[in-house]
Amino acid sequence: MSKHNVPEELQAEIQAIRDQYKERLVSDKSKLTSLLDGLSLTNANQRVDEIHLILHSISGSAGTFGFDKISEEARRIDEKLKESASQFGQDTIIKLISNDVTRFCQLLDRTSVHNASSSSESASTAKTLQKTNPSRSAHEGEVWLIEENEQLAAQFSKQLVNFNFKINTVTLKEALKLVDKGGWPDATIIDMDGHPFNATADFKTLFTTTEGAPKGLIMLSENDAFDQRIKAAKIRATSFLKKPINLSELVSHLEAVVNEEKSAQPRVMLIDDDKELCSLMKLELESQGMQVSILHDVRNIVSELNEFRPELLLLDMEMPEYSGIDIALLVRQNVQFESLPIVYLSAERNLDKQTEALLFDADDFLVKPISNERLISSIRSRVHRARNLEQLISRDGLTGLLKHATIKEHADRELMRARREKTALSIIMLDIDHFKRVNDTYGHSTGDTVIASLAALLRHRFRQTDIVGRYGGEEFLVILPNTQEQEAFKIVDRIRIAFSEMEFSADNQKFSCTLSAGCICSSHLPDQMDASELIETADKALYESKRNGRNQVSTQQ
Numbered sequence: 001m002s003k004h005n006v007p008e009e010l011q012a013e014i015q016a017i018r019d020q021y022k023e024r025l026v027s028d029k030s031k032l033t034s035l036l037d038g039l040s041l042t043n044a045n046q047r048v049d050e051i052h053l054i055l056h057s058i059s060g061s062a063g064t065f066g067f068d069k070i071s072e073e074a075r076r077i078d079e080k081l082k083e084s085a086s087q088f089g090q091d092t093i094i095k096l097i098s099n100d101v102t103r104f105c106q107l108l109d110r111t112s113v114h115n116a117s118s119s120s121e122s123a124s125t126a127k128t129l130q131k132t133n134p135s136r137s138a139h140e141g142e143v144w145l146i147e148e149n150e151q152l153a154a155q156f157s158k159q160l161v162n163f164n165f166k167i168n169t170v171t172l173k174e175a176l177k178l179v180d181k182g183g184w185p186d187a188t189i190i191d192m193d194g195h196p197f198n199a200t201a202d203f204k205t206l207f208t209t210t211e212g213a214p215k216g217l218i219m220l221s222e223n224d225a226f227d228q229r230i231k232a233a234k235i236r237a238t239s240f241l242k243k244p245i246n247l248s249e250l251v252s253h254l255e256a257v258v259n260e261e262k263s264a265q266p267r268v269m270l271i272d273d274d275k276e277l278c279s280l281m282k283l284e285l286e287s288q289g290m291q292v293s294i295l296h297d298v299r300n301i302v303s304e305l306n307e308f309r310p311e312l313l314l315l316d317m318e319m320p321e322y323s324g325i326d327i328a329l330l331v332r333q334n335v336q337f338e339s340l341p342i343v344y345l346s347a348e349r350n351l352d353k354q355t356e357a358l359l360f361d362a363d364d365f366l367v368k369p370i371s372n373e374r375l376i377s378s379i380r381s382r383v384h385r386a387r388n389l390e391q392l393i394s395r396d397g398l399t400g401l402l403k404h405a406t407i408k409e410h411a412d413r414e415l416m417r418a419r420r421e422k423t424a425l426s427i428i429m430l431d432i433d434h435f436k437r438v439n440d441t442y443g444h445s446t447g448d449t450v451i452a453s454l455a456a457l458l459r460h461r462f463r464q465t466d467i468v469g470r471y472g473g474e475e476f477l478v479i480l481p482n483t484q485e486q487e488a489f490k491i492v493d494r495i496r497i498a499f500s501e502m503e504f505s506a507d508n509q510k511f512s513c514t515l516s517a518g519c520i521c522s523s524h525l526p527d528q529m530d531a532s533e534l535i536e537t538a539d540k541a542l543y544e545s546k547r548n549g550r551n552q553v554s555t556q557q
């Protein structure tokens with residue numbers, strides 16, 4: 001979506017939800033009026049509770065729809081009601097409530113909620129959407145390398161191209177000109193040591209572009225002392241790498257920032273009894289690219305969580321039948337949702353109550369009404385951290401690939417799916433040739449660099465839907481759903497060639513490595529074979545490649 005305008009359909013949708021909200025306020029007003037009618041000592045308990053729920057809900061949602069005064073007044077009366085409950089008898093409460101709620105109903109009338117198209121509020125929602133909508137850069141998918149040393153620049157870009165990065169080597173001056181025209185790319189690598197990055201003023205120029213600070217900023221320097229690192233932090237660098245640069249380390253950092261840009265948008269589930277507020281939030285979050293599901297019937301929560309697999313649950317605190325705490329506890333009873341971030345979004349301003357709610361395994365408490373910017377950044381940062389944590393648990397430290405046990409689980413799951421959907425599943429096993437010699441000749445840490453570099457190559461060359469894992473020391477397993485053997489063969493053979501062209505260096509010596517692979521496909525194998533047997537068959541094909549002289553790919557046929 002363009003930064004400068006909100007599409008008409010979106011404006012129309014916002015307006016439609018606003019109109020529904022206005023109707024809902026009219027209906028809330030009627031409910032309040034009839035609850036006041038005939039309010040007496042005998043029915044006060046139940047009616048006061050109902051009035052509280054209506055006011056509480058309005059206080060949380062009206063501000064979001066632009067009715068700030070109504071929201072404030074509902075909150076004031078609701079809080080007064082709660083305080084009075086512990087101080088006065090029922091007859092005084094009835095009197096207070098009658099006066100305040102009657103005035104509140106008059107306020108609802110005066111704000112002429114019947115009057116449909118006052119577009120100023122919808123314009124304000126649209127404006128917020130506009131502000132939070134990221135603008136697309138003309139340099140999307142690119143990585144800029146700001147390196148004044150020509151030799152280093154050529155060396156880096158030659159190596160990084162192997163990993164499918166679109167590298168553009170530029171000087172600082174050129175970069176700033178390009179930014180003014182088309183924005184920053186997905187990632188920018190800056191060598192701090194060359195001119196002009198030693199001067200603080202030069203750093204500041206990075207912030208003063210019309211597009212703001214660069215995204216995914218990786219700083220390189222020989223000097224990794226505090227002063228240098230803080231300089232990088234001040235211009236919001238996400239990574240700092242000490243020179244001489246370890247290629248696989250640089251690739252991992254680049255992947256982290258580039259994938260962050262490209263990675264799937266957060267999946268968010270909303271649970272709130274306020275339907276209009278839910279619809280508006282859904283629209284707002286979806287306009288940021290997020291996937292949003294509203295849970296309408298809390299009784300289905302476990303099956304819906306299993307189905308939608310949200311990465312964050314946004315939960316109201318006070319709902320008619322169940323509180324947010326009840327629901328959070330129910331979710332946590334299921335071990336598979338133990339680490340699902342739960343964030344309360346509630347009109348509750350009482351700090352004691354907020355703290356109490358957080359004691360029950362929730363992660364954050366946001367107070368309604370909340371600005372779009374705040375809501376979106378809270379969701380993004382929570383989901384980002386949760387994803388990182390998940391990575392740490394299931395991924396191998398050296399390569400960032402899935403660990404042995406996890407990739408085997410994936411193989412079981414994907415084979416079941418392939419059989420169910422009657423599609424082909426290919427499995428590739430690959431292994432670096434004569435790797436022992438690499439370790440023996442150049443040392444174990446150089447060996448590690450070779451392993452990490454191959455892992456990065458694998459991550460880049462396979463599709464997002466393929467699953468890549470480190471099966472053993474220098475052995476890798478790749479699962480390719482919905483892929484015939486021929487296709488899998490072609491991909492892995494191209495990787496074999498790319499790997500053989502990669503250049504490594506140790507002790508001023510340059511060397512390269514090769515790999516062998518075995519590639520099999522479920523559609524050529526008996527149906528009764530399980531995932532472990534398929535993996536064994538791929539391993540046998542790999543052995544064939546080794547036996548026939550290495551640096552090749554074999555299939556089972």
Ligand SMILES: Nc1nc2c(ncn2[C@@H]2O[C@H](COP(=O)(O)OP(=O)(O)OP(=O)(O)O)[C@@H](O)[C@H]2O)c(=O)[nH]1
Pocket residue numbers: 398431432433434435436437439443444445446447448451472473474546550
């Ligand atoms: N540097 C490093 N080496 C590892 C790692 N894991 C396993 N290795 C080494 O990888 C080598 C594997 O050697 P072998 O299985 O004998 O095979 P190879 O030398 O690769 O020969 P072929 O597979 O027959 O081509 C062993 O020396 C292991 O110590 C690791 O994480 N880092």
